[in-house]
Structure formats: structure tokens, C-alpha cells
Amino acid sequence: MSLRRALGTHLACPLLLCGVALAAASASQAPPAAVADEEIPEYVVKAGFLFNLAKYVAWPDPAFPSTSAPIQIGIVGNDPFGPALDQTLAQKSVHNRAFEIHRFPEVADIRSVHILFVPRSESSRVAQILNLVEKMPVLTVGEQAGFAAHGGMVAIIIEGQKPSLHINRTAVERQHLAVDSKLLRVATIVGAEP
Amino acid sequence: MRAPVEVFQSLPIGTKLRVICLAASGVVLLGAFAVVLGVQRVTTWTHLTQQARMLAVIVGDQSSAALEFEQRDAAGDILAPLHADKHIVFAAIYDAQGRLFASYRGDRELAPPARPRADGSRELDGHLEVYEPIFSAGERIGTFALRSDMSEVGERTSSTLLMMALLLAAAAIVIPLLTGWLGNVLTRPVIDLEHVMENMRAEGDYSKRAPLHGRDELGRLVEGFNHMLSEIQTRDTALARARDELEERVRARTAELEASNRDLESFSYSVSHDLRAPLRAIDGFGEVLVQRFSEALVPDARRYVDRMRAASRRMAELIEGLLELARISRAEVRHVPVDLSALAREFLQELAASEPDRQVEVVIASGLETKGDPALVRAALGNLLDNAWKYTRKQEQPRIEFGRELHAGRPVYFVRDNGAGFDMAYANKLFGVFQRLHTDAQFEGTGIGLASVRRTLERHGGRIWAEAAEGQGATFFFTL
Numbered sequence: 037m038s039l040r041r042a043l044g045t046h047l048a049c050p051l052l053l054c055g056v057a058l059a060a061a062s063a064s065q066a067p068p069a070a071v072a073d074e075e076i077p078e079y080v081v082k083a084g085f086l087f088n089l090a091k092y093v094a095w096p097d098p099a100f101p102s103t104s105a106p107i108q109i110g111i112v113g114n115d116p117f118g119p120a121l122d123q124t125l126a127q128k129s130v131h132n133r134a135f136e137i138h139r140f141p142e143v144a145d146i147r148s149v150h151i152l153f154v155p156r157s158e159s160s161r162v163a164q165i166l167n168l169v170e171k172m173p174v175l176t177v178g179e180q181a182g183f184a185a186h187g188g189m190v191a192i193i194i195e196g197q198k199p200s201l202h203i204n205r206t207a208v209e210r211q212h213l214a215v216d217s218k219l220l221r222v223a224t225i226v227g228a229e230p
Numbered sequence: 231m232r233a234p235v236e237v238f239q240s241l242p243i244g245t246k247l248r249v250i251c252l253a254a255s256g257v258v259l260l261g262a263f264a265v266v267l268g269v270q271r272v273t274t275w276t277h278l279t280q281q282a283r284m285l286a287v288i289v290g291d292q293s294s295a296a297l298e299f300e301q302r303d304a305a306g307d308i309l310a311p312l313h314a315d316k317h318i319v320f321a322a323i324y325d326a327q328g329r330l331f332a333s334y335r336g337d338r339e340l341a342p343p344a345r346p347r348a349d350g351s352r353e354l355d356g357h358l359e360v361y362e363p364i365f366s367a368g369e370r371i372g373t374f375a376l377r378s379d380m381s382e383v384g385e386r387t388s389s390t391l392l393m394m395a396l397l398l399a400a401a402a403i404v405i406p407l408l409t410g411w412l413g414n415v416l417t418r419p420v421i422d423l424e425h426v427m428e429n430m431r432a433e434g435d436y437s438k439r440a441p442l443h444g445r446d447e448l449g450r451l452v453e454g455f456n457h458m459l460s461e462i463q464t465r466d467t468a469l470a471r472a473r474d475e476l477e478e479r480v481r482a483r484t485a486e487l488e489a490s491n492r493d494l495e496s497f498s499y500s501v502s503h504d505l506r507a508p509l510r511a512i513d514g515f516g517e518v519l520v521q522r523f524s525e526a527l528v529p530d531a532r533r534y535v536d537r538m539r540a541a542s543r544r545m546a547e548l549i550e551g552l553l554e555l556a557r558i559s560r561a562e563v564r565h566v567p568v569d570l571s572a573l574a575r576e577f578l579q580e581l582a583a584s585e586p587d588r589q590v591e592v593v594i595a596s597g598l599e600t601k602g603d604p605a606l607v608r609a610a611l612g613n614l615l616d617n618a619w620k621y622t623r624k625q626e627q628p629r630i631e632f633g634r635e636l637h638a639g640r641p642v643y644f645v646r647d648n649g650a651g652f653d654m655a656y657a658n659k660l661f662g663v664f665q666r667l668h669t670d671a672q673f674e675g676t677g678i679g680l681a682s683v684r685r686t687l688e689r690h691g692g693r694i695w696a697e698a699a700e701g702q703g704a705t706f707f708f709t710l
Contacts, residue, residue, distance in 0.1 A: 084298075199301075
């Protein structure tokens, strides 16, 4: 097993391109063709990720007025999702909580929500936005590697076809948000103090 | 080559008991082993299936975030520790659409299927395949697949088999020992019984008794045997006593008989002997009377004296016969070769010479020899031939034959004549003393001859009998 895996991970070496290595590689690695056959738009993926994040994050009880109160998602500035987010979250719920989407065109509009999405276009105002929600149990989500490293909580980064998550654990815990260890395990833990 | 059943039949009873116990225990053990193995196989399979499903659920749950956030590398890392279980052939994660998301493969050339099978567990080529749904926040997000080779079932079976083989080997040693020890209760009485019986058969010793070990069937058998032995011993003793008494009685009677016989013989001898003296006086004085006083005797007187003298001579003959008979009884019998043919020839020649007028046809078988006392045998044969000569006197063509025949394979001598013969109704009187079938007027005789012949033959261990018919001649058979 370990040899096969080693062969698979060293696929780059052309000398090892024998049949067995190929078969092992294609089985243990994701077949590129399977992903390529349906080009999923970036923001459809990200909308799904926002929904999924809601499953792996637990907010402190006071964050919800009732046990069935909806999870509120806010989008700062220009909404890059188009209809994707609404379509993704329509009829969806997590632990009996539906979703509500709020759009805050200006920073000043921002209210306390459960998930605040900071699009790439707002990168210049990130510090200001984070400051604003610093005392609130808000899960801040950005799109760039630097977002999580500089005080944001989660960054959803898509490079090529490969998505990755960056999580600033310190920032998350400061707001008493609990992130499921399963999520922490698949994410890249970044940053410490802002 | 004997049949196994026959071989078993001839085994000692103790060995038989061991074989039977061993076979019975073996069958029971093997049966129990089969049940245990079967149950173990089923429970192991069930247990391993449960284990695999639990593992699939746990690892599936652990990989939910990786699946939802499309972190294939992370999913691979979650699956990698499955390497610790060498029985796992492959593990795979499928997304909600049934597409293969990530997989793990063990050492074997077996890839997970492109699409997941139905949820649940199934057996495939001796492997176990488990498909468990992956849930996230109550929503199904994919399927976790796991395939295990289940060689552990075989491994557990092998180790159990090894243990059972050791157990069987131990049983094969312990059971015969135990049977030998406990089986003594059964075999000891039988062996003891056999020893007593063997002793009885070899030495005729009925005094030993088989020891009693218990009150079961064997005990009763031993009791019965002992009782039988006592019975036999009692009867044996009684029989021996009866035999001894009988012998004693026979001896006593024989002695008595011999004594009275001796007395009788000496009495008749002395009487006969003593009777001769007065007879000689009667005859002698009769002769003197005739010779000296013949002129003085009137014819009648002369005739009376003659008759008196004839009677006294006849009485002397009778006495002579009786003495002869006594002599035969007392004489020592020798056993030397005797030529019977020669004796018969000699005797008949003498008879022919004494009566040269008679023409008698004589047939004598030659070469007849036997063993006996020459004087006694000569007298007996002479007596028979004399009789034949005498009783054929009135025959126009007299014929006398001496020969030998085989009766029931034994030689029998005979003297045959074609003379007067006799009525077979009186045949039993023929050989008694003074028993006569004819009057003196017909044929003279003393009535002692055949009695002495019989005595002679009896003293030789032989016997005599006769066949005849009146006027048809007679045949006297005898053996020596």
C-alpha cells in the first residue's frame, strides 16, 4: 500500500510511469476528467460552501432568538453570486434552521448576521468590516488567502479547479464560535493574532 | 485377511471397552467441534460485518467535511489509516451523485467500483462489501464503501481447529487411560471368571471360586457360575464315591464267585475221584463172578451180572467226563501255534481206521492255524469231529466238513455234517452238562462232550454255537 501511494504521489517522475503506477494513481487520486466534464461556476461552488459551513459551525445560543430562528447570511458590497446563493439555499435548512440572505451594499449597512461574506471586491475595506463585527458572533468569510490571515475567519479559495479552505482558528474561537473538528481537519489553519 | 468385525470380536474385553469409549467420545467430540466451528463461523462473520459497518459509518462521518468541501487530499489522508487493518481490500467515498470521490486500496489488485452498490453489506467472492450512507446535518451527502477479505474467519477457524486437534489428541490419550481405570469395574469380574474357568479346564480343579465384585448382572453371572461349580463338584464327588463303591462291590462279588467256583470244582473233582473206587470194586467183583462162577450162574443171573458191569463201566465213563471237564476248568491254558487242519485230518483218519467199513466223505480246509493250548484244542476239535462221525452213522452218504468262514469280518471255524441234526428249539440245551437231545438207544453218549468243548473255547476267549435242523445235519461254529 505505502509503495503504491508513494508511486502515486510521485507521478511527476516520468521514470515511474508504468501501468501499475498509472492504475494506482487514477484510483487513489481524483480523476481530472470527472471534474472537468461539468464545469461548475465558481460562485455556485462557493454558495454550496457557505451552506456547508453552516453545518460545521456552531454559534453561541444567544446568537439565535429561538431554536428555529433562521441562519442569516449577509453579503457586503457587490453581490458576486447572482442568483446562485438564493438558488442554493432555497428550501434548505440546517438543524431546523432556514436561511435568510441580507445584502449590505455599504459597510455602514452591516448588521449582525451569522455569516458575513466579504467578496473579493471589498478587499480594501476588510479591516474596517472586521472591526465592525469584532464583538459579534459573526462568521466572516472571504475569498482570498490573506483574508483569514489578517483577522478574517474563513477563506474560500478556488485556484484552478481546486477549492481550499483557510481558517483562522484564533479568530473563530474569540467570537465563541465552534468549528467542527472535521472541518478543521480538511482546512488549512492560518494566522494567529491579527 | 480377517474382516474388521472379526478382528474386533477377538479383541480382549478391556481393549474393546477402550475402543468403544474412544469411538463414542470421538464421535461426540467431533460433533461438538462441528457445531462450535459452524457457530463460530457464523458469529465471526456477523461480528466482522458489524465491525466493518461501524468502521464505515465512523470513517464516513469523519470524511463528511472533506466530501462537502471537496478536499480530496484530506479525504485520502482520512482513509490512509485504514492501512492498519490488513484485511481491508479497499475503501471508497462516493458523493451524493454516486461519483467516486476518494478511495483507498490495500495490497490487492482490486479497485472500488465506479458507482456505489446499494446500501448494506453483502458477500462477494468470499469478501465482505459494506455500503453505508454518509450524513451531514441530517442530509445524505454520499456513500462510504468498504471491502474486507474476511480472512480472519479462516484464521479464527484455523486456530480453533488447532485447539480442537490438541483436545482430540489429549482425549485420545486420556480416554483409554480413564476407560482402563474405570473399566476395571466391568473387566475385572470377567477376567477373574475366565481365570477360574481356565484353571478348571486345565487342571480339572472345581474347588476354586470366582471372586464376587458387585451385585450387578456380572455379579449374578459370577454367582451362577460359582453355584454351578459347587453343583458339579458335589456331583463329581458323589459319582467318584459311587464308582469306588461299585468297584469294591464288584471285587468282593468276584472274589466270592471265584471262591465258590473253586469250591464247586474241587467238590466235583473229589466226588468224581472218590466215586471211581467203589465202581472199580463193583466191576472187579462182577468180573470175578463171571470168570470163577460162570458154571454156577444160571443164564438169567449171568445176563444180570453183565448188565450190572456195563452200567458200572458207563458210570466210569461219566465220571471220567466230569473229571475231564474239571481238568479243563483248572488247567493252565498255553498259547502256541496250533495247526487245526492237521489235527482234523489226523483225527478223522483215526476214526476211519476204527470203523473201516464206513465210507465218509471228508472235506478239510487246509492251512487253518490258530493259537491256543494244543492238548485242549485237540480234545475240543476231536469232540466235535467225533460227534459228526457219530451222528452221520445212519446216513447213506455221510459227509463231514471242517473249514473257516468270515462272520462280520472275523474268522469263524466250523464243523459241518449231514447227519441227524436236531431241533433248533433245543439249541440252548446243547452245551449244558448231561444235556442230551438223543437217547442212548439212538446215539450213545455221556452228555459231557459239548459242555467240555464250550468250556475249552471259553477258556481261550472264544465261543461256540450251532445251526441245525432235524434230519438235515448240523453245523457247529466256534471262535478261538
